[in-house]
Amino acid sequence: MARATAAEATTTSSERILAAATSAFAELGFRGTTTRDIAARAGMSPTAMYVHHRSKEELLYAISLVGHQRLLAAIQEASAQGVTPTQRLGSVALTFGAWHAERNVQARVVNYELLALTPEHYGEVAQLRHGIDTVFRSIVAAGVATGEFDVDDVSMACVSLASLGVDISRWFRSDGEWSTEQVAAHYRDNALRIVGARGQAGSAARE
Template sequence: MTRAPLTGESVLDAALTLFAERGYHGTALSEIAAALDVRTPSLYNHMRSKHELLHTLVERTVTGVLEDFHAAVDGRTDPLDRLHHATLVYARRHATHRREAIVVNRDTGSLDEPHRSAMQDLRRAHEHGLREIIVDGVRAGRFAVDSPALASFAIREMCVSIARWFRDDGPVGPDQVAREYTEFALTIVGVGRV
C-alpha cells in the first residue's frame, strides 16, 4: 500500500487531530510525524514550527466563524431573523468542525504574542456581533432580556459545548442539533419557539 504524499494540508490535519485529542502542549512533533508515517525532519518541508501549526489552525477557524456569521446575518434587518441565522450557523459549525472548536477553545492561549491577541480580537468580533443583534432586538422590543452581554455569552457557550458531546454516529444529526439550539437561543432572549 502506497503512503499518501505528505503535504502542508496533511500535516495540518494530523496536527489538528492530535491537538484535539491531547492538547497543543501534550503533542510532540514526533507524534505528528508518526501519525503521518514519516520522520520528524520531513515535517519541516511543510511548516516552520509546532507553533505555526497551531496559529494556522486557530486563524483558519476563527476567520471561518466570522465569515459564517457575516454570511448568515449580513443583509438581514430583523433582529429575530438575524439571531436565528447567526445561532443556526454557529451551532452547526460546532457539530461539523469539532476538532477545530476544541483546539481553538482550549489552546488559543498557547499562542505567542502578537498572534494570541490577534486571534482573541477576532473571537471578540464574533461575540460583539452576536451581542449587537441582541441589543438591537431589545431596543426594537423583540427580545426581553436584561443583559445582552450575558445572553450572548450563554448562547455562544451553549453552542461551543456541542463540540464536546456531538458524535457523527449519534441519534441526531448536525442540522437537527443546530435547529434545536437555535430554539434554545431564542428562549434565552425571551422569544421562545417560532
C-alpha cells in the same frame, strides 16, 4: 502554477500536516501531542513538518487563525441573511451551532487550545473572537431596541449564546445519537428562548 487546476483533488503535504495536527491536538491536546504524533498521522518523517512550519506552536497558530477567520466570515454572512433581529439571530445561531457540531474536531482545537499560543498569536486570535462576539451583540441589542427580545443584560446574554455554542464542540461526536442538523436546530431554538424572542421562535412556539 501549472498544477493549480480547479480539479486538483490531491492533498498537499502541507494540508495533510495541518489535518494531522488538528486531529492530534483535538485528541491529545497541544501539549500532549508530539511532533512525532503529527508526523505519524500525516504519514511522514518526524521532521517533515519543519519545512512548512517553524514550530509546533506556529502550526497551532495556523489552525487557530484560519478556523476563527472562517467561523467569523460564516456568521457575518448568516447575519446578513435575515431582516429582523429574530431572523438574524436564528440564522446566525443555526450557522454557529452547525459549525461547532460539524467541525467539532477543529472547533475543539480553536476553543480549548488557545492558551498554548504565544501572547502575540493569542492577541491576534482574541481580536477575531471579539469580532464573533460583536456579531451576537449587535443582533441582541437590535432585538432589545425593537422590543422583539426580552433581555436584562445584553453582555451576559451574549456570553450565554457563545457559551452554549462553544460547548457543543466539547460533547458532540459525529457518530453519536444526533445529527449536526438536529443539534444546530436545537441550539437555534435555545438561543431564541434565551433572548426571550417573541413569536416565531422555532419549535419554542409549538404548543
